[in-house]
Amino acid sequence: MLNRIQAVAQRPIARRWLAATAGLAMALAALPAKAQDTIKVGILHSLSGTMAISETTLKDVMLMLIDEQNKKGGLLGKKLEAVVVDPASNWPLFAEKARELITKDKVAAVFGCWTSVSRKSVLPVFKELNGLLFYPVQYEGEESERNVFYTGAAPNQQAIPAVDYLMKEEKVQRWVLAGTDYVYPRTTNKILEAYLKQKGVKPDDIMINYTPFGHSDWQTIVADVKKFGSAGKKTAVVSTINGDANVPFYKELGNQGVKATDIPVVAFSVGEEELAGIDTKPLLGHLAAWNYFESIDTPVNKEFIDKWHAFTKNPKRVTNDPMEAHVIGFAMWVEAVKKAGSTDPDKVIDTIVGVKAPNLTGGTSEMLPNHHITKPVYIGEVRADGQFDVVWKTEGLVPGDAWSKYLEGSKDLIGDWKTLKCGNYNTVTKKCGGGV
Amino acid sequence: MHVLRERVIALVTALGVLVAAGAGAGARAESFDDALAGFAGDSYSDTEKAIEAIAASGNPRAAIVIGALQDARLFFNAGTKKVYVKTESGTLLDAATGEAAAGETISDLKLVRINNRLRRAIEASLGSLTLLAPDPARRFEAAQAVFRSRDAAALPALDAALAKETDAGVKRALTEARAAVILNMSAAKQADQIEAVAIIRARADQDAVALLSALPAAASPAVTRAARDAVAAIQNGLVLWEAAQNAWYGLSLGSVLLLAAIGLAITFGVMGVINMAHGEMVMLGAYTTFAVQELIRSNDPALFGYSLAIALPLAFLVTGTIGILIERTIIRFLYGRPLETLLATWGLSLILQQAVRTTFGPTNREVGAPSWMSGAFEVGHITVTYNRLWIICFALVVFVALLGLLRFTRLGLEMRAVTQNRVMAAAMGIRTSRIDALTFGLGSGIAGIAGVALSQIDNVSPHLGQGYIIDSFMLVVFGGVGNLWGTLVGAFSLGIANKFLEPYAGAVLAKILILVLIILFIQKRPRGLFALRGRAVEA
Structure with a gap:
């Protein structure tokens, strides 16, 4: 409710601001090169409103990547030009801004969105206008679209390996699936529940709990978790709690003395950026599953972090997983454009499948026919300095599944935009179509 | 043997x-x-x-x-x-x-x-x-x-x-x-x-x-039986403790609600200004705490234990001054025009949020807890966390102090006089416009010190205040506009009701149920728990 009121109120102001900043940006951009000499790249991330906390960083990293590409001589002999818009954490505004980027600014590709609801809201626009969207955040899966490239993790690249780790290494037998009440946690928990049951976990040993956005009073839930965990079996919490609500949650865990050695919490939405707002000492040993950690010690990662610090002029700015997703996505797009010799969306869609790009953890990711990519999966434990210590990783890279193998409605579906030209092909009925 | x-x-x-x-x-x-x-x-x-x-x-x-x-x-x-x-x-x-x-x-x-x-x-x-x-x-x-x-x-x-x-x-x-x-x-x-x-x-x-309940599988039947009996007996005993624990959590939630709403009980309750920027005053109080802690960290880390005590008067001054400025520059032109007040204060709240976002950045800021506010102790089988305990005490102290101020000081007397009958008060020689500014400043200042306390349990981010504004209005309306006691009783009863519903209904449904209950209650008693009688408020 709050969101809607806020959205209505925020729109006019945000727009005015935007018009002003966009105007300024254009005036500045127009100076060095004429409009037709550049390839425009759209950046669709919220710079105000509730999601600004996460998305502002992604805007900065895109500007850095574009700047770097220009220093290397641009693309196809032209300079790249960033077009930044602010959808202000307002889902309908995302669609409006996406339309503006494609029709008015004529961008070659758009890098953007964070929440699933913002992605769902821009989908029809990208389909209708045949644009390209690179989506950098881990999400619930169950989607494969011709115009979208999912460079974040699908559930089988984050949630499932994390549960496997807890089962094997920590011998967890009892599970609390705690999440914020919206589409990503609900779908992920549905997949995890089906997976756990398949692994022989009894329904009594699974507790599912949803909380509203921005929930701040965690006393009852933490007490419930403690109680649930005292049934004599090793218990773990799998958390899909989103954004801001995590800080009070971890504070309450620390205050009530729930230690990672007793009940570990593995989180899918908590990274270096989120931990920057809390004292991490009580959280030592709690876990997070990602495809990238800032602490991973590879030469490429070190180089990237140095560049990031130099670009932001702030040696304390942390790096995180969705940033790496943009790095990979951008490199893949550049590669595909070079291969196609054009920025035409249809040509890029045809050439990008199979394109490889180095990730920051030392491997090489590949764009798959279902428009997801291959990624390594890491489990990290929270350190005292707010970084993560990698305690486990998958052998090799895991290909992203657009459709979960563990859900009734989607287990027969595959996405293949190379040969089948279909996002939801049913391998049993041999027909395109089906699923959600 | x-x-x-x-x-x-x-x-x-x-x-x-x-x-x-x-x-x-x-x-x-x-x-x-x-x-x-x-x-x-x-x-x-x-x-x-x-x-x-x-x-x-x-x-x-x-x-x-x-x-x-x-x-x-x-x-x-x-x-x-x-x-x-x-x-x-x-x-x-x-x-x-x-x-x-x-x-x-x-x-x-x-x-x-x-x-x-x-x-x-x-x-x-x-x-x-x-x-x-x-x-x-x-x-x-x-x-x-x-x-x-x-x-x-x-x-x-x-x-x-x-x-x-x-x-x-x-x-x-x-x-x-x-x-x-x-x-x-x-x-x-x-x-x-x-x-x-x-x-x-x-x-x-x-x-x-x-x-x-985690005995090794090889344990003999007699031992297993004894253990099972013991578990059943312990769990029976724990049911009562659990109720007590819920009541405690309810008190704690109530104290947070009270803190967030008590400033609004002055600006909205007593003055009748629909102040949508109230939450931002709370947020500014929290950011004042952050700024104080940053200063202490870089200058004199030994003082860290006192950081909250230093932040309290500062937060009151900062938000109180901003409140007075807002009253003098915006609100005083809008008395008696509730719709415009609502829109103006709303716009103001957005401006304040964006200003803080540009100054301090969009990410959460870390406000540390002094050692006397971290950790927990056990009373019987209830875990009592120190931060919650202190916040309950603090909320009550603020409440009593405010009550005392309104009841026993000259400023309080004048405030009550102006809100009860402005014309008569002016005729008695009270400078009503000055009192308006001070009352609004007081309400904002109280919101600021609430922010100091809330920085201990919530995120310090630009939209900290938005999480509390709806609850605060709900509470003031429920408790009875213009009555501090109503706010107190309302806060604790809503907190406790919420915490008793939560284990059965879940956090999302509990919140919805509470809202429905309040709507029904307002239908029955439109003026809240403790309605002021007579013609006082309309004047």
Whole structure:
């Protein structure tokens, strides 16, 4: 409710601001090169409103990547030009801004969105206008679209390996699936529940709990978790709690003395950026599953972090997983454009499948026919300095599944935009179509 | 019989230790050094083996080394494979000898990394190593650690410690730890195990339930039956405690609601201004706390414990001044035009949010908790966290102070006079416009000090205030506009109702149910719990 009121109120102001900043940006951009000499790249991330906390960083990293590409001589002999818009954490505004980027600014590709609801809201626009969207955040899966490239993790690249780790290494037998009440946690928990049951976990040993956005009073839930965990079996919490609500949650865990050695919490939405707002000492040993950690010690990662610090002029700015997703996505797009010799969306869609790009953890990711990519999966434990210590990783890279193998409605579906030209092909009925 | 057995065991253990110490001192020293090298392997499994070997070595430095490992103060040199302990004051010591490490600097060394499995192993081994520590608090902690690890290897050490123990509390913890170990040993006698069940049953808490429901599969039927009975009995007893716990959580939630709403009870309740920027005053109070802590961190870290006390008056001044400015520049032109006031203050709240976002950045800011506000203690079987306890006390203090101010000071008298009958008050020589500004400033200032308290439990981010604005309005309307007592009673009743609904309905549904209840209540009593009678408010 709050969101809607806020959205209505925020729109006019945000727009005015935007018009002003966009105007300024254009005036500045127009100076060095004429409009037709550049390839425009759209950046669709919220710079105000509730999601600004996460998305502002992604805007900065895109500007850095574009700047770097220009220093290397641009693309196809032209300079790249960033077009930044602010959808202000307002889902309908995302669609409006996406339309503006494609029709008015004529961008070659758009890098953007964070929440699933913002992605769902821009989908029809990208389909209708045949644009390209690179989506950098881990999400619930169950989607494969011709115009979208999912460079974040699908559930089988984050949630499932994390549960496997807890089962094997920590011998967890009892599970609390705690999440914020919206589409990503609900779908992920549905997949995890089906997976756990398949692994022989009894329904009594699974507790599912949803909380509203921005929930701040965690006393009852933490007490419930403690109680649930005292049934004599090793218990773990799998958390899909989103954004801001995590800080009070971890504070309450620390205050009530729930230690990672007793009940570990593995989180899918908590990274270096989120931990920057809390004292991490009580959280030592709690876990997070990602495809990238800032602490991973590879030469490429070190180089990237140095560049990031130099670009932001702030040696304390942390790096995180969705940033790496943009790095990979951008490199893949550049590669595909070079291969196609054009920025035409249809040509890029045809050439990008199979394109490889180095990730920051030392491997090489590949764009798959279902428009997801291959990624390594890491489990990290929270350190005292707010970084993560990698305690486990998958052998090799895991290909992203657009459709979960563990859900009734989607287990027969595959996405293949190379040969089948279909996002939801049913391998049993041999027909395109089906699923959600 | 029981005592005798314990004595015999103690004697045997003591003898055993003596003999071992005499015979194998040389070999032990060697095995300690060998074990230390395991830490330099930079692999979790090597480290785990090293912990076990060191704990078993009987070396007096074992507890120091393992303690350093736990606190991330154990380092190794990747080249020479030598292991060093950093003391709490920051000097480097050779782990094997305890002498100062010459020619090594911390930057050349790597930290020995640990994960959760190792943390558990460390706790278990530190537990049995420190059972005989001179400090009773440490012995108590050690007994708790053994209780959790239930490591059969700790039994001789436990018996030795029990024989020596004089402190009653530690003795009980040791007995319980011993019972836990015996229950977990398949080789233990049935009679001993049944006795152990009785000891654990007397603990009657959540940990006892956990222990008794996780007996090894090989336990005899009699033991299993006794354990099952004990679990049922404990759980029956815990039901009442659970209700008490919910009531406590309700009080705590109520105090947060009260703090957030009490400033609004002045600006909206007493003055009738629909102030949508109220939440932003709370947010500014929280950011003032952040700024104060930053200053203290960079200038005088010793003052950190007082940071909240310093932030309180500052937050009051900052937000109070902003409140007065807002009243003088915007609100005073809009009295009697509620719609425009709503829109103007709303716009203002967005401006304030964006201003803070540009100044402090969009990300959360870390506000630390002084040590007296972290942690928890147990009352019976209720966990009481210090931060919540202090916030309840603080909310009540603020409430009483505000009540006193309105009731007993000249300013309070004038405020009441102006809100009850402005024209009459003006005729009596009260400068009503000055009183309006001061009242609005007071309400905003109170919101600011609420922000200081809320920074301890919530995110300090630009939209901190938005989470509270709807609840605050709801509360003031529910409690009865213009009545502070209504706000108090409303806050605590809503908090408690919410917390009793939450375990059954879940957090999302509980919130919806509360909203529905309030809507129904307002239908029945449109003027809230404590309605002001007469023609006062309309004037």
